[in-house]
Ligand SMILES: C[C@@](CO)(OP(=O)(O)O)[C@H](O)COP(=O)(O)OP(=O)(O)OC[C@H]1O[C@@H](n2ccc(N)nc2=O)[C@H](O)[C@@H]1O
């Protein structure tokens with residue numbers, strides 16, 4: 001069976017408090033976007049993982065698909081499988097690519113091997129693999145809170161707009177981006193602000209990681225400024241970076257950014 005795990009962007013991200021478990025409570029809007037990996041799983045005589053496309057840093061044992069397999073195996077009688085991932089979603093981009101692979105892996109195993117898991121059970125497995133894995137089980141726009149793994153449905157449809165995503169040649173780890181953040185409760189929750197007209201978002205909706213990341217990576221700040229200059233209605237870094245997206249009324253001409261960055265027109 002083959003599935004196509006997609007990326008997400010964060011529209012706004014407030015880090016509200018440090019938690020005793022080493023994580024942070026936050027609030028954000030997760031919005032799925034159309035940049036995808038391809039994930040194939042077939043029954044085999046031994047567990048294996050291969051990948052093509054972008055090089056995935058780290059050991060195979062640490063790949064979130066393999067971790068997902070071992071997690072499900074604790075509770076279910078699974079045969080060995082061979083997993084192949086074609087990696088296309090930029091890594092260390094704040095796009096949740098690895099998390100999406102993990103969640104789609106759980107969905108795929110549930111279908112292929114008839115595990116009978118409910119959405120809630122799959123979400124619970126996913127959140128054990130990483131805070132933003134859980135979102136990709138249902139994979140629809142949500143207001144996320146606590147560790148980013150509790151959700152409230154929202155109505156948000158950006159299909160009438162052009163989203164452009166720019167990935168600079170920099171990778172940022174989520175742990176690194178949290179360093180130096182001073183958590184604070186915002187005056188108004190994103191849950192309400194997201195209902196304001198998109199033209200007003202830039203006045204009210206911010207991503208707290210920009211403070212820490214822009215300090216060390218001025219080129220990322222420059223991309224956001226360039227997207228506004230090119231006519232973006234709203235622009236922000238996604239998650240903990242390094243990618244930056246812009247929401248436009250019409251497809252902009254961003255050739256000047258294409259040289260050293262990868263530009264996705266969605
Ligand atoms: C912060 C977000 C916002 O979208 O960053 P991105 O990864 O998307 O950029 C995500 O929720 C990340 O989710 P995910 O990448 O799954 O996080 P995890 O693997 O669980 O955690 C990586 C590290 O980030 C920190 N972390 C993560 C989530 C959270 N709510 N509080 C934290 O402090 C912890 O230091 C943790 O060790």
Ligand SMILES: Nc1ncnc2c1ncn2[C@@H]1O[C@H](COP(=O)(O)OP(=O)(O)O)[C@@H](O)[C@H]1O
Pocket residue numbers: 056057058062063064065085087090091092093094095096097098099101102172173174240241242
């Ligand atoms: N399937 C996977 N795809 C990408 N990265 C993975 C995967 N499994 C584990 N990782 C690890 O997760 C790290 C961050 O991955 P990713 O989810 O792409 O970034 P981000 O959290 O910025 O969206 C990578 O550096 C890699 O070591």
